[in-house]
Amino acid sequence: MARRAVAAWLCAAVLEAGAGPLGPPATPGLGEPVSAAALTAADLGVFPDGRGLPAGRGDVPTGRALFEARCASCHGPAGAGGSGGRLVGREPLAGTPLSFRSVGQFWPYATTLFDYIRRAMPLDRPGTLSVDESYALTAYLLQANGVIGEDAVIDARSLPAVRMPNRDGFIRRDREPAAR
Amino acid sequence: MQAESDDALQPVAGGGLLDRRVFLRCGLSFTPVLAAAPVAAGEGLPAWSSRPGLPFADYGQPSPHERRVLRRVGLNFQVSGGNGAAWTPIEDLEGTLTPNGLHFVRSHNGTPEIDPARHRLVVHGRVRRALGFGVDALRRYPMRSCQVFLECGGNSSAGWYEEPVERPVGLVHGLVSCSEWSGVPLGLLLDEAGVEAEASWIVATGADAGGFQMSVPLARAREDGLVALFQNGERLRPENGYPMRLLLPGCKGSVSVKWLRSLQLADQPAMSRNETARYTELLPSGQARQFTMVMDVKSVITTPSHGQSLQGPGVYEVRGLAWSGHGRIAKVEVSADGGASWAEAALQAPALPRCLTRFRIGWRWSGKPAVLQSRAVDETGRVQPTRAALVAERGRLGFYHYHAIVSWDVDAHGYVSHTYG
Numbered sequence: 326m327a328r329r330a331v332a333a334w335l336c337a338a339v340l341e342a343g344a345g346p347l348g349p350p351a352t353p354g355l356g357e358p359v360s361a362a363a364l365t366a367a368d369l370g371v372f373p374d375g376r377g378l379p380a381g382r383g384d385v386p387t388g389r390a391l392f393e394a395r396c397a398s399c400h401g402p403a404g405a406g407g408s409g410g411r412l413v414g415r416e417p418l419a420g421t422p423l424s425f426r427s428v429g430q431f432w433p434y435a436t437t438l439f440d441y442i443r444r445a446m447p448l449d450r451p452g453t454l455s456v457d458e459s460y461a462l463t464a465y466l467l468q469a470n471g472v473i474g475e476d477a478v479i480d481a482r483s484l485p486a487v488r489m490p491n492r493d494g495f496i497r498r499d500r501e502p503a504a505r
Numbered sequence: 506m507q508a509e510s511d512d513a514l515q516p517v518a519g520g521g522l523l524d525r526r527v528f529l530r531c532g533l534s535f536t537p538v539l540a541a542a543p544v545a546a547g548e549g550l551p552a553w554s555s556r557p558g559l560p561f562a563d564y565g566q567p568s569p570h571e572r573r574v575l576r577r578v579g580l581n582f583q584v585s586g587g588n589g590a591a592w593t594p595i596e597d598l599e600g601t602l603t604p605n606g607l608h609f610v611r612s613h614n615g616t617p618e619i620d621p622a623r624h625r626l627v628v629h630g631r632v633r634r635a636l637g638f639g640v641d642a643l644r645r646y647p648m649r650s651c652q653v654f655l656e657c658g659g660n661s662s663a664g665w666y667e668e669p670v671e672r673p674v675g676l677v678h679g680l681v682s683c684s685e686w687s688g689v690p691l692g693l694l695l696d697e698a699g700v701e702a703e704a705s706w707i708v709a710t711g712a713d714a715g716g717f718q719m720s721v722p723l724a725r726a727r728e729d730g731l732v733a734l735f736q737n738g739e740r741l742r743p744e745n746g747y748p749m750r751l752l753l754p755g756c757k758g759s760v761s762v763k764w765l766r767s768l769q770l771a772d773q774p775a776m777s778r779n780e781t782a783r784y785t786e787l788l789p790s791g792q793a794r795q796f797t798m799v800m801d802v803k804s805v806i807t808t809p810s811h812g813q814s815l816q817g818p819g820v821y822e823v824r825g826l827a828w829s830g831h832g833r834i835a836k837v838e839v840s841a842d843g844g845a846s847w848a849e850a851a852l853q854a855p856a857l858p859r860c861l862t863r864f865r866i867g868w869r870w871s872g873k874p875a876v877l878q879s880r881a882v883d884e885t886g887r888v889q890p891t892r893a894a895l896v897a898e899r900g901r902l903g904f905y906h907y908h909a910i911v912s913w914d915v916d917a918h919g920y921v922s923h924t925y926g
Contacts, residue, residue, distance in 0.1 A: 350647040350690075356636030356697050359627050364635075367716040368627055368767035370708040370775035377775075419791040423904045426782065431793075434776045441778035445715030448588065448614060452714070495785065499722055499796040 367452070371440035375485030378436065381456035382480040385473075388465025391458055395447055404428075404469055409448070413469045418491060429470025433495055435487035439463045439479075460484075514820070518848035520841025520875050523820075523867030525851035567604075574598075576607055577676050587615025587714070590657065591744070592679035595826060596807045601853065601861040602652070603682035605737050610744045611657045611680060613779075614714040617764055621748040624712065626694075626732065630769035633699030640748045643734060646689040651731065651754060653859045654828045656681040656800045658757035658784050664892065664907040669923040674810040677923075678911070681828065683861035684736050686752050691730035695770075704770040708777075709751050712766040719760045719784075720774030721753060725798065729754050732765065755830030755859040756798045757905070759784055786903035794903070800830035802889050803908040804837055804864070804881035815919030818872035823850070827862045829883035836882040837864040843876035843912065843926050844891070850879070858884070875915040876926055892925055 371377040392404070399409030406412070406425065414427035421430060428438060443459035445451045454462070464479040473479075473487060517524050547555055567574065574597045580589035591610040593603055603609075610616075621640045629635035660680035663670040670677060700723070707726050711717040721730075731752040734740065741747040746763030753761050759779060774780060774796070786794040804827035809815060823841075827834045834856050838847035850866035864879065881889045890898075892909040914924035 350693065352647060352693050352697060353642075353645045354697060355642035355645060356628070356638055356694070357642075359629060359635040359637045361629075361635070363637075364627065364629060364767075367712075368629070368710060368769065370630075370710075370718065370720075370769050370771060370777070372771065372773060373776050374773075417791070418787070419789065420902065421787075422902060423783075423787075426787075428782075431787075432782050434781065437776050437778055437781055440775070444718070445614070445778070448715075451614060451716075494791065495781070495793050495795040496788075497796060498794055499798070 367444065371436050373434040373436050373485065375436065375481055378439065378481035378484060379456045380481060381460050382478055383457050383459070383461025383464050384478050385461075385464045385468045385475050388461035388463070388468075391462055392465050395454075396462070399448065404466060412466055415471055415490070418494065427470060428466055429472060429490055431491050431494070433489055433492050435463070435467060435472070435484050435489055438466060439484060514869055516848075516869065518839075518841065519846035521869040521871055522823075522839060522841050522848040523869060525849055525866050527867045574607070576609070577673075577679070579676075588613050590680060592676050593682050594673070594675040595679050595681070595805075596674045596810050596813070598807075599824075599863070601683050601826070601863050602737060603684060603861075605684070605739065605742050605745070608682040608684060608736070608742065608745055609655075609657065609680045611659070611758060612713065612744065612763070613717050616744045617713045618743070619712060619748060619764060624748050624766070626749060626765055626768065628694055628698040628768045628770070630708070630771050631701040631704040632695075632770050633701065636694070636698045638694065640734070643689050643732060643749065646693060648687050648734075649690050649731060650685055650687040650735075651729075651752075652683065652685045652857050653752070653754040654681055654683040654800075654861045655752075655758045655761060656828070656830075658759055658797075658800070658905040661803075661907040662904050664909055664911075665896075665901045665904065667901065669925050671811060671923055673812050674805060674807055674911075677811075678805045680758070681826075681861070683828075685738070686731060686733040687735035687738075688731045688733035688749070688752065691732055691751070691768075692727045694732065694768075695727060698770075700770055703772045706771045706774050708767075708769040708771055708775045709760070709762040709765060710767040710769070711746075711762045711764040713764050716766075717759075717762060717764075717779065718775060718777040719762055719780055720771075720777065721751075721756075721760050721798070722796075723770070725756070726751075726753060753798075755800060757784065757800055760798065784905060786899065786905050788903065789900035797906055800828070801906060801908045802829035802831065802834075802881050802883040802887040803827065804834075804879040804889055805911045806839070806877055806879050806913060809877070809915065809921045810913055811921055811923050813921045815870055815915065815921070817919065818870050821868050821870055822865055823868045823877060824863065824865045825850075825879050827852075827864055827879070827881040828860065829881065829885075829887065830859055831883050831885045831887055833858045833884040834862040834864075834881055835884045837862075838880045838882075839864075839866045839868075840878045840880070841868060841875050844878055844910070847880065870915070870919075872917065872919075874917055876924060877913040877915060878910050878926070880910055
């Protein structure tokens with residue numbers, strides 16, 4: 326009986342390790358060491374607590390001018406929406422269709438805004454905005470949504486401290502074991 | 506034989522649905538017997554039978570007569586040709602595997618033209634040593650293959666519309682495809698880098714313009730995640746992630762990040778744009794579901810479906826696809842009377858877990874209006890809901906994860922259109 330239990334345990338342990346009857350699969354071990362310096366901005370996540378944010382800064386007036394020059398052609402004047410999604414607006418969220426949900430209505434973290442601007446915008450030339458330009462655009466969009474004031478400066482320290490209006494608007498399904 | 510046929514054609518549910526074994530049992534024929542061929546050799550033969558055919562081809566293509574079987578492309582914004590989707594024409598396909606050229610595509614800024622010699626996957630973050638893997642290196646690793654479906658989280662989103670959308674089934678439900686994927690088990694690469702105890706998430710990033718990024722729970726990724734290099738035996742198609750993609754069976758397609766360039770181990774998700782502002786489901790309460798990973802149990806009848814016409818009363822085969830990210834499809838039932846009665850369809854073996862499963866059932870159409878529906882149940886007991894039940898639970902603004910029963914209205918002329926029943 327005890328022996329069978331041990332055998333079952335061993336079997337479960339082997340399965341858990343993803344190993345076949347011959348033990349763990351032998352790998353050729355060809356991964357090459359990568360230095361932190363070799364990682365690009367695109368490889369790095371920006372986290373809600375500010376980890377991953379680069380040095381730099383931006384203010385609202387700079388961001389406003391940049392937005393009109395680089396972003397308004399798709400997102401509309403003052404982010405009111407166009408061929409690209411609407412970005413600015415503080416109406417109640419319930420009932421708002423997907424592409425009309427503004428940053429101020431829906432986005433739970435301000436760090437996401439910086440990351441997405443730097444990573445993916447503008448759509449026809451992603452990755453071309455500098456860190457300072459990305460911070461400035463972030464500052465402007467937060468101000469336009471009424472989240473920060475006109476005088477605010479956004480950088481790696483101030484951005485994670487910004488509390489978004491919809492911060493508590495999400496149900497984390499990864500925390501419900503049954504839902505998976 | 507005649508008597509047996511007549512007996513087999515006794516319906517087992519309303520509207521004329523036949524026993525699921527009827528075609529197997531009597532070899533029922535749909536077409537009249539053809540006239541006998543002329544006796545004289547060569548005489549009366551079509552040209553293709555009386556002269557040599559085309560030379561060998563180095564890469565085969567579909568018949569020119571099938572040129573209309575194509576993906577349908579829909580763009581999200583006029584500003585960019587690369588943000589949108591190409592839909593699999595599921596109404597034109599049979600079986601369960603999707604030809605590579607017809608696999609659905611959802612990309613956010615076009616298909617990058619990656620030189621595989623210069624592409625590298627880096628595993629970094631909370632690992633003992635950050636490592637880079639080139640394509641050639643990965644090809645030397647032990648591989649695994651799995652047949653699984655991929656479905657975009659936004660597939661079938663038109664189902665949330667107030668009025669039933671009148672479009673071909675592939676243009677509503679065709680952001681699902683099924684392939685045999687082969688590649689390197691993710692766990693092998695994680696073990697080589699040495700995951701630190703604090704790590705609980707992997708932030709996966711693609712090499713496309715805009716660096717598409719999604720966070721996935723480490724436990725799930727380690728369990729059955731694959732760095733896929735092959736799709737139905739050949740290397741990945743560019744639009745499906747060449748030269749390598751993440752593959753997370755059963756999960757929404759967006760987390761199987763294409764053109765995979767980076768796996769960052771972390772103690773929390775990145776909360777990237779596409780796991781907060783998008784790919785989350787807003788509920789009537791104003792709260793939104795986040796990190797809904799698994800695609801739920803679902804089915805749809807592909808034949809007959811929207812835009813098709815039945816050629817008069819008689820015997821037809823109702824065919825469709827069923828799938829569940831939670832496991833195997835256990836049962837598909839079909840109704841020809843709008844859900845008043847149901848008959849069990851035959852499932853094509855093998856019905857693999859998290860794989861498209863083909864179902865079929867005979868139907869004798871009387872010529873009277875009918876409403877066809879299919880309802881799938883998976884091995885975990887999850888049942889595909891009615892549209893009314895799904896909308897009652899989630900409202901109509903969730904956009905993602907629509908999986909309700911689909912209804913096709915057959916009118917007295919045999920014309921098939923979409924209905925909410």
